[in-house]
Amino acid sequence: MAGAPLLAARAALMCGAGRVYVGMLDERVGLDPNTPELMVTHPAALSSLPRPACMVAGPGLGSSAAARAALLAILNMEHPLLLDADALNLLAADPAMREQVRARTAPTVLTPHPGEAGRLLGMSGAEIQRDRLGGVLRLCEDFHAVAVLKGAGTLVKAPGTDVWRNGSGNPGMAAPGMGDVLTGIIAALIAQGMTTADAAVVGVWLHGAAADLAVDEGLGPCGLTASELSPRARGLLNTQLIGTDS
Numbered sequence: 001m002a003g004a005p006l007l008a009a010r011a012a013l014m015c016g017a018g019r020v021y022v023g024m025l026d027e028r029v030g031l032d033p034n035t036p037e038l039m040v041t042h043p044a045a046l047s048s049l050p051r052p053a054c055m056v057a058g059p060g061l062g063s064s065a066a067a068r069a070a071l072l073a074i075l076n077m078e079h080p081l082l083l084d085a086d087a088l089n090l091l092a093a094d095p096a097m098r099e100q101v102r103a104r105t106a107p108t109v110l111t112p113h114p115g116e117a118g119r120l121l122g123m124s125g126a127e128i129q130r131d132r133l134g135g136v137l138r139l140c141e142d143f144h145a146v147a148v149l150k151g152a153g154t155l156v157k158a159p160g161t162d163v164w165r166n167g168s169g170n171p172g173m174a175a176p177g178m179g180d181v182l183t184g185i186i187a188a189l190i191a192q193g194m195t196t197a198d199a200a201v202v203g204v205w206l207h208g209a210a211a212d213l214a215v216d217e218g219l220g221p222c223g224l225t226a227s228e229l230s231p232r233a234r235g236l237l238n239t240q241l242i243g244t245d246s
Helices: 003-014 065-075 085-092 095-102 114-121 125-130 132-143 178-191 196-216 226-242
Strands: 021-023 039-041 055-057 081-083 108-110 146-149 155-157
Touching: 003 021, 003 178, 003 226, 055 065, 055 178, 065 085, 065 095, 081 085, 081 178, 085 095, 085 114, 085 178, 095 132, 108 132, 108 196, 114 125, 114 132, 125 132, 132 146, 132 155, 146 196, 155 196, 178 196, 178 226, 196 226
Parallel strands: 021 039, 055 081, 081 108, 108 146
Antiparallel strands: 146 155
């Protein structure tokens, strides 16, 4: 699923991450023609990144042996790590890997939707939806991580903080790739020096606000696409969060 990491990487680039590397298991993809600034490489080349930085694993990763090996290789890195999508599914199926995440000394962020959260906690997605607050609390406690439980009214819980509920966003966000864009936005904020807790809260709001702006411009909610959020998130980041015109 090459589109997923490219969506995440484009969002990170547009939200100020600076130099963005994309580790692709599919060696047929060597360039993003729409965003040639992205440095497409093999995951093995990501072992040494300058600081500050944020590692992301999961979008489009798949569940192959190569995917599992790539994930294992970065779990012990000292950079902040954001785990999403297939990385969460690989964790759910591997108790030893879950223990590695719990034992990390660098910050970790988990961004599951209800189905992924259920698999991590040994529950169904429906059970998570019936008690979203309990689900995000358990994720945070069990994995010693910032937990972002996606969905209508996304919840964010970091160790030692209260739960934060997001109010931005609209039904047009129930479209493919939206979670990948969120991943890139949060990673970009971490790479610029925000704490993982602050980056999760600000990133979730910014993601939803970008979708609201797109709807105001007549691009949705029907037919809104994930690609349309990144440039609007960039504009909001510059005008509302940084305070300069873009």
